[in-house]
Amino acid sequence: GQQVKQSSPSLTVQEGGILILNCDYENDMFDYFAWYKKYPDNSPTLLISVRSNVDKREDGRFTVFLNKSGKHFSLHITASQPEDTAVYLCAAGENQGGSAKLIFGEGTKLTVSS
Amino acid sequence: EAAVTQSPRSKVAVTGGKVTLSCHQTNNHDYMYWYRQDTGHGLRLIHYSYVADSTEKGDIPDGYKASRPSQENFSLILELASLSQTAVYFCASTSGVRDTQYFGPGTRLLVL
Numbered sequence: 001g002q003q004v005k006q007s008s009p010s011l012t013v014q015e016g017g018i019l020i021l022n023c024d025y026e027n028d029m030f031d032y033f034a035w036y037k038k039y040p041d042n043s044p045t046l047l048i049s050v051r052s053n054v055d056k057r058e059d060g061r062f063t064v065f066l067n068k069s070g071k072h073f074s075l076h077i078t079a080s081q082p083e084d085t086a087v088y089l090c091a092a093g094e095n096q097g098g099s100a101k102l103i104f105g106e107g108t109k110l111t112v113s114s
Numbered sequence: 115e116a117a118v119t120q121s122p123r124s125k126v127a128v129t130g131g132k133v134t135l136s137c138h139q140t141n142n143h144d145y146m147y148w149y150r151q152d153t154g155h156g157l158r159l160i161h162y163s164y165v166a167d168s169t170e171k172g173d174i175p176d177g178y179k180a181s182r183p184s185q186e187n188f189s190l191i192l193e194l195a196s197l198s199q200t201a202v203y204f205c206a207s208t209s210g211v212r213d214t215q216y217f218g219p220g221t222r223l224l225v226l
Binding site: 101 | 145147149154155156157158159162164172173204208210211212214215217218219220
C-alpha cells in the first residue's frame with residue numbers, strides 16, 4: 001500500500017491567498033519529512049524539511065507542521081504567488097541500518113490564479 | 115553546486131530490447147537513487163545504492179536492474195523493455211536520508 005499519501009491531487013488558490021497541502025504517512029518509524037517542488041519538465045527540488053524532534057519549521061512564506069501522533073504533516077503557503085504554481089511532493093524517510101530511503105507521495109498539482 | 119547528470123535525456127526503445135540509463139554525480143555523495151515518475155503516482159523508488167558495488171531494491175524493482183560501479187556512477191538497466199516501462203526516470207544523490215536529495219534532469223523513455 002501507499003506509505004505516504006497526499007489527499008488532494010490538485011488545488012487552486014487565488015493569488016495572495018493561504019493554502020494548505022496535506023500528507024499522511026503509515027510508518028511511525030519515519031523521522032524525516034520533506035516537501036519537494038516540481039515544475040513541469042523539470043526535476044524536483046527541496047522546498048522545506050523537518051526532523052521528527054520538532055513540530056514546526058518556518059522558512060519565509062513556507063511552514064511545515066508535523067503531527068506525529070496523527071501521522072500527518074502539512075505545508076502552509078502564505079501570500080501565494082503565480083510562481084508557486086507547480087506540483088508539490090511530500091516525502092518521508094528513515095534510516096534503516098546502513099540504508100536510506102525517502103518515500104514520496106503522489107503529488108498535489110497547485111495552481112495559483114492571478 | 116551539487117550536480118547530477120543523466121544520459122540519455124530521452125530515448126525511444128522497442129519492446130523486448132535492452133535499455134541502459136546512466137547517472138553521474140559530482141557531489142561526493144554516498145547515496146544514489148533511481149525513481150520513475152508516472153502521472154498520479156508521484157515518484158516511485160526502483161533501486162538505490164549507498165556504496166559502490168552494492169545496490170538495494172526499492173519499492174518497484176521488478177523488470178529493472180541497477181549497477182553502481184563507482185561512487186559517481188549509477189546505472190539503471192531494463193533487460194527486456196516493456197510498454198509499461200514508458201515513464202520519466204529521475205536519478206538523485208544525497209549524503210544521507212535526512213539531507214537534501216539532488217535530482218538529475220530526468221530521462222524520458224518511450225517504449226514502443
